[in-house]
Amino acid sequence: MSTPTSLRAGAKIELADLTLGYDRHPAVHHLSATIEPGSLVAIVGPNGAGKSTLLKGIAGALRPLNGSVSIRSGAMAVAPHRAIAYLPQLAALDRSFPICVFDLVASGLWRRTGLFGGLSPADYASVEQALASVGLTGFERRTIDALSGGQLQRALFARLLLQDADVILLDEPLTAIDTRTAADLMDMVTRWHAEKRTVIAVLHDMALVREIFPQTLMLARELVAFGKTDDVLTQDNHLAARRMIEAFDEHAPICAHDEKVA
């Protein structure tokens, strides 16, 4: 369980000429960027820009078509499933499955319990504490189909809290969430940032990005800009991003970029 005072080395994420995609069509194209340990980065861009795909790639859920993702803690390379806590878009979860809130949140302790380990009394306490910190005390034995969208997202944040990861990836965590819940969840994000964790979030709310995120990566299949939020969120960059998004071309030729480089 994380305590607010615990500082950590954080993890550095290096994207080297990364191309991710489906069926050979790139959704993220030749992206190179270095995300320093302890950064708080917003990923923005129009629909279809490859934002979710990029998170999947960093989380190790999608094999790169080209290039690489490496996660380093100090000088050591770390496997994604050891360092990363990843919150996909809500749709990925089967909400009709009869599991109770406590069990769902407790699965955040996976790295400690593994496939077979039990929960110690201290683990029970930390699950309770995580539930309390998202305001879900009293919901332990409810099944997840009885939760509202906002409550479920709170529960998933409690699980992230328990995962105690160096890198936290959030894919549109505030979609269909009311303002109060959104504010609570963003408080947690700033706390993670204060604890020197690396946090990367896909967001659409530019005001929120300006308010909370020091760095922004604008993506439109290719990298538009990456740097200080105020330098990235400019009129010119928004226009450039909108121009770069086109539908997949079924008859696109093989990408010539590699030959140019060689």
Place this chain on the structure above:
Amino acid sequence: MTLYDALIGPFVEFEFMRRALVGSLALALGAGPVGVFLMLRRMSLFGDAMAHAILPGAALGYLVAGLSLTAMTIGGLIAGFAVVILAGLVTRNTVLKEDASLAAFYLISLALGVTIVSLKGSNVDLLHVLFGSVLALDNAALILLATMASVTLFVLALIYRPLVMECVDPSFLQSVSRAGGPVHLAFLALVVMTLVGGFNALGTLLSVGIMMLPAVAARFWAVELTGLICAATLIGLLSSVTGLIVSYHLGLPSGPAIILAAGLGCVISLAFGPRGGLVLRLLPRRHLEA
């Protein structure tokens, strides 16, 4: 007729009834939890497909060794696993979705099975494979059923946590562990095993019934997973006893009687179950304060 004569007498008097009881209880014990997971993964019809897929293996075993339990069991397991693995590979590597590739492979398998059976056996043999003979269980069959139930429960306990996570939130499981794929395969193997174990007693087709009907009925009695599994197992066990007793007194075929009993349990649950049963839904009940 006293209560003793009605409920206990048949089992005391006849050994074949006792064997049938032990066999069907063992089957219900393993099949209940497996059925619950199938239902929750929206794979309720998967069991049916697999029951058909097992046929050519069992038929080949029969062709090679006659009505030998071992040969038919091994054949059934091989055919079942082959279809599961082939369908899984095709799903992962082509545009076909899981249901479509499974449908393709089980239909091929079924046609092969019927061909093999009609090459040598008679229709009576085919009926035996399809509908089983719960009243003719020998020692080997009983040991097989008990072993399979034990293995099923043990493996299910072992893979319970990743299996639940694979159902609720597969992308989370993928982000913390690589167990997802193997666990899914292990679970499908359990389904095949339960069906193969079941076909000696109830036949390939009806053994799906003892897996799915109690699970469906349980949905109306329990909300949480633990409750569902307990309720399904209990309903399965009750149906086995009831089915055997009724079939004894009314002279009905026992296998179908067991499944009919489970079906009746399902209908009763649907009507009177406390969790979303029809009667409760129709009763005018006023809403709560919070």
